Amino acid sequence: MASIKDVAAEAGVSVATVSRALNGHPSVSAAARARVLAAVETLGYRPNALARSLRTDQTRTLGLVISDVMNPYFTELARSVEEEARALGYSVIIGNADERPDLQDHHVTTLLDRRIDGLLVSPTDGGSPRMLDAARAGTPMVFVDRWIPGVDVPVVRSDGRAAVRDLVAHLHGLGHRRLAIIAGPAATTTGRERVDAFREALAAYGLPLPDAYIGQGDFQAGSGRRVTEGFLDLPEPPEVVFAADNLMALGALDAVRARGLRVPEDIGLAAFDDIPWFLHTDPPVTAIAQPTRDLGRAAVRALVERIAGRAGESVTLPARLVVRRSCGEPPSEQRPPSPAQSPSPVQRSTP
């Protein structure tokens, strides 16, 4: 592969001139520039990004470590991150942690070894030591979706509290009283938060959330299935199951079907994270939608700010309830009643 020396030789100038010509430096004569460009063309020269990065100490690359690529929510997030980064002149290297702390650590390490300019993380657990070291050492970093408390890193996420309140109002309005949740891992912020929000919303209606109605999942389909089976085995099974992510909702749907039961007649189902497929399941699933595209964009912008040495602010965007048929009763045009304050806008979707 042709190097800058070859180009210099071909153009009859020094490597310094080639470099200057290619980087738009002003003090290069038009003649020299033209000869360089011609040489580049005939040799098919492309600058070696490794050498350039080594010298300039910047890679114009962002690392993104997500919890699970197979989860459509994260796929969409990754896509929007890459889009925004590209618009800003950055590349993105994606690491898939598969909800495994060891893999998360592996990817953080390789990304850091590559000297990426900044790191976007959706932490799987309390945080890999490598990651915390990097954060302390001043590596530009931003948390997306999930975060680690007590670490001084901007967080870009969406707040589901209002949407969860809307969901509970919707369920209560349909006459449901026994509501259960499939929780995410307690090690993740989203895992804890969604349970808390659910519990609070229930409390506003004077509804309890007994321990038996809190199933411990891990954000994967398999756990959704197992937890739901447990719910169905209860002497008094819940009327509605709320899954804290879309994969567990899928598992729940599996479990319900395997028993020959129907949604929503026999048991209702709702999910956190809305995905295109939920429109086409049987029945369409009521879900809480995050503004995923906006989250990705905001995260990249915050990170690039940090890279530029500026603050890079945390961003919290609201999630919203999308009512479909999986909790009973086809959606009507009236809004669900609310306990005290008026609910945030609810989008209704017709399948």
Added chain:
Amino acid sequence: MASIKDVAAEAGVSVATVSRALNGHPSVSAAARARVLAAVETLGYRPNALARSLRTDQTRTLGLVISDVMNPYFTELARSVEEEARALGYSVIIGNADERPDLQDHHVTTLLDRRIDGLLVSPTDGGSPRMLDAARAGTPMVFVDRWIPGVDVPVVRSDGRAAVRDLVAHLHGLGHRRLAIIAGPAATTTGRERVDAFREALAAYGLPLPDAYIGQGDFQAGSGRRVTEGFLDLPEPPEVVFAADNLMALGALDAVRARGLRVPEDIGLAAFDDIPWFLHTDPPVTAIAQPTRDLGRAAVRALVERIAGRAGESVTLPARLVVRRSCGEPPSEQRPPSPAQSPSPVQRSTP
């Protein structure tokens, strides 16, 4: 960030000794090695991958350019590629072409600029010039899923011919005669092949494939919707629509619903590429499943062979039909009848 010089100073040895100690070179005394390791520990030293790659001329990184991340098929492919690569000591950088030739070219270029050791591509179109140049110039390269004819690069893909025959047999057995297809872009091999296989299979039953029953799609949901609307507007609409990928099937489902029609009573639906969600749609979708994990693995192995300077062989794995309810009649235990030769094994899945 600490460099090898700092480690050398801290350990009281030369950089050469540090390098040797860290790379397991035999001729380093135990004492020196211990001092180096201690220095590495106290400084939190990590080798700079850029510098190492620049010197050794290998990045231990593979590039993967896929046509569309939001397509679960490609997501799963990416996941298995990364897994196998990691097992073999390689990292993977994913580029998402979004079915756009310009984006494909962009990613190929950035990956090549980074001096990746090898490139895995699922070409969006006839092939970006940069990619063809690289192939000719000897960059180790392997095509996955789709390929470009006439380029001397191994191809790892799955053959859907037998499965498409099984599908047509299944449909014929159900009494369907008017069968339509939503084709992929003619620029892609998979786009053409699936139509050809479908036409051949129909011919075996003496069924025609009129032009009106061939809708031109682009592997995205939107096109599936548009094409299906066209089919439904026909004076004599097809009895079954076969979508050449899962996203277009989703669009088809949309279009059918929007008309207030039901699947499979009013119109049947089948798809190429099976994905977990197809089990949970209304109704579950009959699909042709590719051995995605195996494809990813085989592709990485072939590429690594090429990188090692060996041949790296092409691999073709069979796809198989998974019968569900979207074409009518709940699956029974008997196999669909076949025209001439016996069909390949058909998996039946109970929702």
Added chain:
DNA sequence: ATCCTCCGTGTAATCGATTCCACGAGGAGG
């Protein structure tokens, strides 16, 4: 005792870029 071999180590070249500094030519100003 002498010579040779081998082992552990250090010095320095190298990979491909960027960039500081010096230098020569040419034009402007005195």
Added chain:
DNA sequence: CCTCCTCGTGGAATCGATTACACGGAGGAT
């Protein structure tokens, strides 16, 4: 005509690793 700037350019240092080569000392063979 001399001096001083400016402009375009080249030489060489530099980034952080790997590795060829040289070298000194220990130990074995003769």
